[in-house]
Amino acid sequence: MNTIPALADAPHTPNGHQVISDGGPSRTLRLVLGFGALIAFIQSLFVIEAKPEDLISGAAGMADMISRAMPPAVDQLPSAMWPALETIDIAIFGTFAGVFLAVPLAVLAAGNVSPARPLYYLSRAVIALCRSVPDLVWALLFVAAVGLGPFPGALAISIHSVGMLGRLFSEVIEDMDMGPVDALTLTGATRMQVFTHAVLPSVLPSVxxxxxxxxDENIRSSLVLGFVGAGGIGFQLLTAMNLFQYKTVSVLLIVTFVMVMLAERFSAYLRRVIA
Structure with missing residues (x-):
C-alpha cells in the first residue's frame, strides 16, 4: 500500500512516530502577539502614572502604620465572629441564588439547546448586564433600596453571580456531547425531559x-461590599480604619485571612470529591 506523500514527508520522533502539525499559531504570529503584549504593558505604565520611587519613599509611612497595628487587639476577636459569619452567609446565599437563576438563563443562552433565537439573544443580554455592572455598584443600588445590612450585599452577590455563572454555564452546555440530546429528541422526549435526562447529567460535574x-470568589467579594454598608466583616473593618483603630484592623485582617484560607481549602476538597 502506498504511503500518503504528506504523511511520508512529515517529521518523525526518535521512536519513529510521525509528528503531525496541530495547526497552532506560527512563530511570526507568536512574536507579534508577544510584542503587542509588551507594548500594552508599557503604555499602561504611562496611563497609571507608575512611580516606583514614590512607593519606596512611602515605605516608612507603611511601616509606621504596621507598627501601630501591633500587637493585634485579640480582645476584639469575639466581636468579629458575627460579622465574619455574615460575610460567609452573604457568599453562600449569593452563590445559591446565582446558580438557581443562572442555570435556566444558561440553557436559553446556549446556542445548541436554546429553543428560539429571540430567547437566546435576550438571555445573553441579561447575563451580560448582570456581569458588566460591578458588584459594588449593585450593592450601592440595593443599599439605597432596602437599607444597610447584609441583605443588600447578598442581593448584589446574587445578581453579579448570575452574570458570571450564566456565561460559564452556557459555554459548558455548548461544549457538551450532543449525542444523548439528539437521541432523546428523536424518541419524542419533551424539552424538560431532554434537559433532565441528557443536558443536566452531562454538565452537572462542571456546573x-x-x-x-x-x-470562593464570592467570599472575597462580600468582604469588599461591607465598605459600602452591605454588612459583613468589611463594614467593621472600614469602621475601625476610619477611627484609626489599627490594632482592631489587624485582628480583623487575621480573621479575614483565616476565613478565606478555610473557604479555599474546603472548596478544593469538595471539588476533589466531585471529580
Whole structure:
C-alpha cells in the first residue's frame, strides 16, 4: 500500500512516530502577539502614572502604620465572629441564588439547546448586564433600596453571580456531547425531559465545580461590599480604619485571612470529591 506523500514527508520522533502539525499559531504570529503584549504593558505604565520611587519613599509611612497595628487587639476577636459569619452567609446565599437563576438563563443562552433565537439573544443580554455592572455598584443600588445590612450585599452577590455563572454555564452546555440530546429528541422526549435526562447529567460535574469556584470568589467579594454598608466583616473593618483603630484592623485582617484560607481549602476538597 502506498504511503500518503504528506504523511511520508512529515517529521518523525526518535521512536519513529510521525509528528503531525496541530495547526497552532506560527512563530511570526507568536512574536507579534508577544510584542503587542509588551507594548500594552508599557503604555499602561504611562496611563497609571507608575512611580516606583514614590512607593519606596512611602515605605516608612507603611511601616509606621504596621507598627501601630501591633500587637493585634485579640480582645476584639469575639466581636468579629458575627460579622465574619455574615460575610460567609452573604457568599453562600449569593452563590445559591446565582446558580438557581443562572442555570435556566444558561440553557436559553446556549446556542445548541436554546429553543428560539429571540430567547437566546435576550438571555445573553441579561447575563451580560448582570456581569458588566460591578458588584459594588449593585450593592450601592440595593443599599439605597432596602437599607444597610447584609441583605443588600447578598442581593448584589446574587445578581453579579448570575452574570458570571450564566456565561460559564452556557459555554459548558455548548461544549457538551450532543449525542444523548439528539437521541432523546428523536424518541419524542419533551424539552424538560431532554434537559433532565441528557443536558443536566452531562454538565452537572462542571456546573458544580464552577459553582464552588464562584463561592470562593464570592467570599472575597462580600468582604469588599461591607465598605459600602452591605454588612459583613468589611463594614467593621472600614469602621475601625476610619477611627484609626489599627490594632482592631489587624485582628480583623487575621480573621479575614483565616476565613478565606478555610473557604479555599474546603472548596478544593469538595471539588476533589466531585471529580
Amino acid at each position: 458544580l465545580g464552577i459553582s464552588l469556584y464562584r463561592l
